[in-house]
Amino acid sequence: MLPEHAPFSPDQRRAVDLALAGLDASQRFWLAGFLSAAPVSAAAPISAPASSLKLTVLYGSESGNSEKLADLSAKEAKKKGFQATVKNMSDISPADLAKVENLLVIVSTWGDGEPPESATSFYKEFMNGSAVHLPAVRFSVCALGDTAYEKFCQIGKDVDARLEALGATRIAPRQDCDVEYEQPHAEWLAAALKSFGPAAPAAAVVAAPAATHVAEEYGKKNPFPSELLEKVLLNGKGTTKETWHYELSLEGSGLTYDAGDALAVVPVNAPDIVEGILKAAKLSGSESVEVKGVGQKILADALREDLDITALSRAVLTKLQAISGSDKLAALLADDAKDQLKDYQWGRWIADAITDFASGGVGAAELVTIFRKLPPRLYSIASSPLAHPGEVHLTIASVRYQAHGQPKKGVASTYLADLVAKGGKVPVYTHQNKNFRLPASSDTPVIMVGPGTGVAPFRAFVEQRGATGKPGKNWLFFGDQHYTYDFLYQTEWQDHLKEGNLTKLDVAFSRDQPEKVYVQHRMLDRAKELYGWLQEGAHFYVCGDASRMASDVHEALISVVEKEGGFSREVAEAYVEDLKKSKRYQRDVY
Template sequence: MTNPYQINTEKLQEIDALIHDLKKEQLIWLNGYLSGKINGINNDNIPKLANVKTVSEKITILYGTHTGHSKEIALDLYDRVRALGFTPALKALDEYKKNDLKKEEYLFLIVSTHGEGEPPIQAEDFHEFVLGKRAPKLEGTKYSVLALGDKSYKKYCQTGVDFDEAFKKLGGTPIVPIHKADVAYEEVAGKWIEAIAGELKEIQPNSNQATSVENSPVTKKKFNRTNPYYAEVLEKVRITTEQSEKEIYHVEISLEDSEIEYQAGDSIGILPNNPVDLVDLIIQHFADDAERIVHVGGKDLSLFRALQHKLEITVLNREVIDKYNQIVKNKNLTALLENEDALDKYLYGADAIDLLEDFPGEITTDEFLTVLRVLYARLYSISSGPSQNPEEVHITVASVRYKHKKRDRNGACSTYLSDQINVGDHVPIFIDKNELFRLPAETDKPIIMVGAGTGIAPYRSFLQEIEQNDKNTNSWLFFGNQRFKEDFLYQVEWQKYLQKGVLNKLDVAFSRDQKEKEYVQDRLQQNASEVFQWLENGAHFYICGDKNNMAKDVQDSLKEIISAQGGISAEKADEYLKKLKKEKRLLLDVY
């Protein structure tokens, strides 16, 4: 029989949150206070602890994220600020009340930039508000911004820069200057957090409390780009035939004893080795010694090892080319940097040896090493469900091989996995959270999944979760590849899910099996009426694959379907799509 006087779980959680940071002496005092309440004693007579002060400063941490990185950093900052004895507020930008902005004393914002300078969906409204005429004055606000971005884009970290400039214009005072972080963001984020902690220590009124809390462990050590977990490869199987133009592998990796957890929709990051032949070409270009010791990333190691394991040499970006040209001062390269279209065309497929050969100049090996970026992890959509595979993670990898300027090229990570890694070997990994590519929280909501090639990966994860947890989810899969016989990835599994009712509908498009090419967007158009009806019934629509072609074409087709089936204009169809995104019902995992 339930005790009618027992406090419910929700109330207990509230109480626990209130007393979470109290010291032993404060808990003893609180015990006496409650005893007095029970026995009707006037609590004014209960002795009060000396030197117990409250931190009154209002601290708010906001984040705007596309995949979840900003949220992850916000949580790290939240823990760090709490460790100093403060009680900060933590909010996503789409949950934050705009009217509260004028009340902020200390405001810390972590925000990513999506695409070419666009704010993530989560930050769109707040971005418009802060840059608009209704934004309040912030003379009493101290703030700092951490901007996440990708230097391969022209408008690097633009959203964070927008917020920083707007806060400054509104009268805010930057307590720590804006920090910008590239794809490998952990080091910059860590420095930003510590800079903020250093400033907040100056206003901490109770140093004794801060010291005792600060020295206690707040969060367990995490695996990330700078601290990967070395996981064993359990299985590696090619899942396209030898006749296929695509070389695609299914790879299974052990997480046993790692305590690593993931969710359907997440990605795995793998730190690769660069292709040996490209490393050799660079060393030969400089006529240098592969075993000569160089200093890279704070470590002394051989030139060969630095180029293979530590530096990015298979792809270039504007920053690398600009830094290189500051040393060599090549007139042709200067002209290229002034022509955005020509630069974009050159960057596509170019690597480090191209830069050295196409735009020669006086530069030493060691100078060239300072030009190159740190070798960054490659992300692969996880193709296994965590409920079905709690101690494993599966990925679907297409080997990238192509010829450019009469030289064979290899993708750094895909060929590392296909050519260098065997079953039993260990690879450095970490989980990359993707909060905006999840199954619906309400299991009765239908889902439409669209993927081409390896874009099928997360849907295998979704369906494994649906099967394992007996979810009543109507699901419809659109899959495209080149040829039915050679490239139908996981065909047997989809048939099994259809028979079990885990997958309700399957439409496929194999572009090279007939004279006129057919793609997934054509299958969507052929099922336009039903697709629209599913959307009207609350379906979540997922797109996974190439962002420049497939994902764009699918969204264009979806817009046409909405316009035609809904009997509305193209402009209204645009609004429909934006509404789907804001409701987190149009979700993209693109690369």
């Protein structure tokens, strides 16, 4: 019998007594030796631990990065004894924060200062309409963003300031993260958890024996060298567009994906872009330089493989000004010259700025400090894993244009088009997009709006629904410039219509008639039937350009509901907002 002063609760003492009662002397002797050899944490308490601190990890995510970091943060917090709960901004109201004592916020900024799609309602209410007071809340914010945009990490900055204004106490400074966010996040999390104070000690864990062999794991830190199996130009002769269909192998990678996910492509810079930087900086490229996170490299190789040498952001110009001492550049970076700065940045690369503001050249060691790491590019996957096992397909328009009398091009889109031949290798990894998923039931009707390359994930959706057998109703709205040249995957859509995988197809070719016709016009033409599908429970999806198309489609959707439902504008807006909250209206826009 265990004595009453033993460090166990009454129920635990009874359980131990019961277990020991059935053991003979030799078994008890073996168990005593085993327990004495088991590792015990030095911090393990003699008495039962006190209740651990409760912690809420709140996130707002567009592409899934903030969600992933929120889950990681909660996992690390639990290891330290916190009772951590993860909450999506789409599933909470500002008033709910009054019940929270310890709060970590991880939120991304989408585009130029916009909140993530799923966090829009929370953000608007929190910033503009919320009268909640939060004097008991202790918080810290980790903001995700992209220094290529002027309003870098703006949403995180807004939420951080608003929490303080509502009386909450900041226990650790806000961390602003660029596209390489892992290390800054880890440092922020460690500091924030420490600032909350000691939680109850986590239970000691006996380490499992180390595996004798670990298979190579591919992902963001170790991209898979995928073979390019096929590349097909989708546009016909006479078009002004250049849209490619790429097929890449995932055989042996261990990488998986679902319809709606994205593929990250890790590009390299083209030789002419590298040469432009070297010419502007007056360097040969043979110089040896220290690259952060990489080590010593030949400059030309570093410019090609490791560094973002095109995107002309304020951060880049600020570093260049510090190196060059240019008064002209300092004036352009002044707070009252934002419009002039934006005008200057349009259509220019970093090489242009070096030429304009550092005409004497830049030293090799100083040059590499200007750039950030070359980021991967995320592309919506255009295939279903059920229809194409071991493969992943992409639909990418090569970006080429003229600006200031010079030819310009997209780094990743032309990397695939110009620098990778069939049979070549492309570093890739898959990226989950939980905010762009087919309905759980294959019987649920689906409406898809995807002009241009925005049609990519809907090729995956239709293939996925067809591969599962007897899909529900599927309706695609597709648009581009010309029927003859730009009807992407035309024969495939016709086959899907014949086979019943696609129920309806409406197209809009903007340049085939005097008046411009776009997908939103086709939606309005089909308003009655579209509203009928929504009333049946249809899910509505949009993919493509965010600057105009997505907002025009959104307005058309509200108009359809207002007209066919007989609602006021306000009620129609609330109807559409409810579609979002119930995840029946999802967007993948860029």
